[in-house]
Amino acid sequence: MTDASAALSEETGSTRFRKDGRWAALLSRAGLSIAILAVIAYGSAVSPVFFTTGNLVNVMTSMAIIGIVVVGMTFVLVVGGLADLSVPATIACGAILSLALQPMIGPVPAFVAAIGLAGLCGLVSGVLVGYVGINPIIATLGIGTIVLGIVQASVGGVIVYGTNPETAMLVKSRLFGIPTIVLIFLAVALAGNFLLARSWWGRWTFATGGNPKAAEAAAVPVRAVKAGAFVITGLCSGLSGALLGLTLQSARPLVGTGYEFSAITAVVVGGVSIMGGAGSVPRAVAGLVFVQLLTNVMVLQGVRTPVQGLVLGLLIAGAVALDVALRRRGGA
Amino acid sequence: MNLGATIVRFRVAVILGLTLLCASLLVPGFLGATTLSLGLDRGATVGLIAIGMTVLLIARQIDLSVGSTFALAGIVAVMLQPSLGIWPAAMAGLIAGAAAGAINGLLVVTFKVNPLVATLATMLIFRSAAHWLTDSQPVPGTDIMLSVSLSKIHLGIFTLRSALFIGAVLLLHVWLTRTVAGRNLFAVGSNAEAAKASGISPGRTVFLGFIFAGLFAGLAGVLQSLTTNTGSPVFGSELLVAVIAAVVVGGTRIEGGRGSALGTLGGVLTIASLTTAMEFQSVPAYVQQVVAGCILILLVVLDRTVRPGPRSHAATGGTH
Incomplete structure (x- = not known):
């Protein structure tokens, strides 16, 4: 499936095997920074509220929850795993269990258990994708459906409420004026960037995504690396869900709906190729920042929700089409 | 071919x-004509969309936007009823559906966007357009009696929708197995x-x-709107x-x-009868999800493990 569009054209078919044209890569990277600056400039110009501490803190808080998922999703795209569509289920797993288990085992163990179980779901998807060789879309769609069903069944299909106000206060507290959630997101992003860009695991991830056969020949444990990307995403969305649950102090089964597409949007707009083998956490986060700021400006300007969706959809299609066009020209 | 392989081959049946x-053992009266025709009618909506999806998957594409197109x-179809009349x-x-498909095709073929990303984007775009057109409110149709006549059961078991679905599946079968265009589709996909x-143009086929x-x-969306007399985003x-x-x-x-x-056809009927049977037994929706997900995963795992073949990286299509 990944090669489907590439196979349609000889020109694009070979892009992943050669280095991107330098100026094209430069332009697409600088392009995103310019776009972010443009949105900030426009926002500050048209809305008096936009460039205030209060608004920016709000943007960062809502960004943090998706951002943690974005870090995991970057690994999935880079390793050539297309996308993890089980994210809504693992977020619900994190949110529901971190609240539902509180009365039984205490808030901290509940938090850890929720993330651990979400990671376990990621492991199941990962084994199906990496070892059994099932298409990631099918595997994560199926596992997501199952996990969501089990989580709902375990709490009887109702909304779960928090019982421990102290943890809610802790999550909502601020350090030097920055919400704790944002700090957790920054820590996750830094750790993700270190893992992907500086460690052997990251090199294996790029090798597997770029050319699985060559990677296997070079003794990279491709199957484990592929499975690992889904475990990372499971853990990330479990963490994201647990934080979301603690912030809201309530969790519905459908709490994570749409997060998978928001995360994919950010990663793809950031220029991470869905073909695998290229991308970085900072770029994905830059994509997220752009999308979030743009959404914020639209909300402040009173743009209606459907139009916002329309703009985001056009943005995804446009970003990827531009990326393809730039690569083709840059490589020629 | 031994027995095991035969079972695997005809596993759908x-x-x-x-x-x-x-x-039929668990639900009394499940094989009654009314129950079957209801289940078939419900399955037909999924089935009609599945016909298009089958063609796309064979050509190695995917369309995530079908729900929004629907x-x-x-x-x-409902909003234009007052100005154009019901059938125009x-x-x-239908033209809107085909146009939505053409936009997907344009993105994938002309702009070379990965089909997954392209239809993800259009899924958002079409859904937003639906909300935009209707102000996020359900729109009522003009003729309430039409929905009654459309839901009528013919020949004891078929509604208009399920008859259309069965007919279309049989036509698709002939098209895929007996015509040049059908063979070309498989060629492009493999x-x-x-x-x-x-000498086949993959772009045109896709x-x-x-x-x-x-x-x-x-088509599925128009039929749904006409039978419920409502257009909803x-x-x-x-x-x-x-x-x-x-x-x-x-x-x-x-x-x-x-x-x-x-x-x-087998897949659609399986899912439809499962859903109908579980609803009759008042199984909670989330347990139904678990069952459907398990069946999906089990079948795909079976598919990968039983038949030998290149499987190490086939999952991402990286072997090509």
Whole structure:
């Protein structure tokens, strides 16, 4: 499936095997920074509220929850795993269990258990994708459906409420004026960037995504690396869900709906190729920042929700089409 | 071919048979004509969309936007009723579906956007357009009696919708197995380069495939809107999983180049009878999800493990 569009054209078919044209890569990277600056400039110009501490803190808080998922999703795209569509289920797993288990085992163990179980779901998807060789879309769609069903069944299909106000206060507290959630997101992003860009695991991830056969020949444990990307995403969305649950102090089964597409949007707009083998956490986060700021400006300007969706959809299609066009020209 | 391989080959029929057997034992009156026709009518919505999806998956593409196209076409068909009349408006709905498919095709073929990303984007775009057109409110149709006549059961078991679905599946079967265009589709799906070298235009085939899928999603949406006499922007948002599950359970490979219309028919009927049986037994919706997900995963795992083949990286299509 990944090669489907590439196979349609000889020109694009070979892009992943050669280095991107330098100026094209430069332009697409600088392009995103310019776009972010443009949105900030426009926002500050048209809305008096936009460039205030209060608004920016709000943007960062809502960004943090998706951002943690974005870090995991970057690994999935880079390793050539297309996308993890089980994210809504693992977020619900994190949110529901971190609240539902509180009365039984205490808030901290509940938090850890929720993330651990979400990671376990990621492991199941990962084994199906990496070892059994099932298409990631099918595997994560199926596992997501199952996990969501089990989580709902375990709490009887109702909304779960928090019982421990102290943890809610802790999550909502601020350090030097920055919400704790944002700090957790920054820590996750830094750790993700270190893992992907500086460690052997990251090199294996790029090798597997770029050319699985060559990677296997070079003794990279491709199957484990592929499975690992889904475990990372499971853990990330479990963490994201647990934080979301603690912030809201309530969790519905459908709490994570749409997060998978928001995360994919950010990663793809950031220029991470869905073909695998290229991308970085900072770029994905830059994509997220752009999308979030743009959404914020639209909300402040009173743009209606459907139009916002329309703009985001056009943005995804446009970003990827531009990326393809730039690569083709840059490589020629 | 030994017995095991035969069972694996016709697993859709085996699973469908087992499902029907269990259902008829557990649910009293399950095999009655009314229950069956209701189940079939419900399955037909998924089935009509699954027909388009089968074609796309064989050509090694995917369309995530079918649920949004479904809603959009239905809304167009209902909103234009006062100005155009019922049947021209229904035609306009179908055209809207085909146009949505053409947009997908344009993105994938002309702009070379990965089909997953392209249809993800259009899923958002079409859904937003549906909300925009309707102000996020359900739109009522003009003729309330039409929905009653459309839901009428003919020949004891078929509604208009299920008859259309069965007819279309049989036509698709003939098209895929007996015509040049059908063979070309498989050729493009298994190896686009080789197909191109043999004088088939993969771009054209894929483009037409997307229009076909959009048209059938639109048809399902128009029928849904006419039978409920409502166009709603939230219609079809949960259909995607069921459609992909039905097609994949029917043995069509998401990696392209393999699939059959009769398999899809079996997959749709299996999912429909499962859903109907579980609803009759008042199984909670979330348990139904678990069952459907387990069946999907089990079948796909079976598909990968039983038949030998290149499997180390086939999951991402990286072997090409």
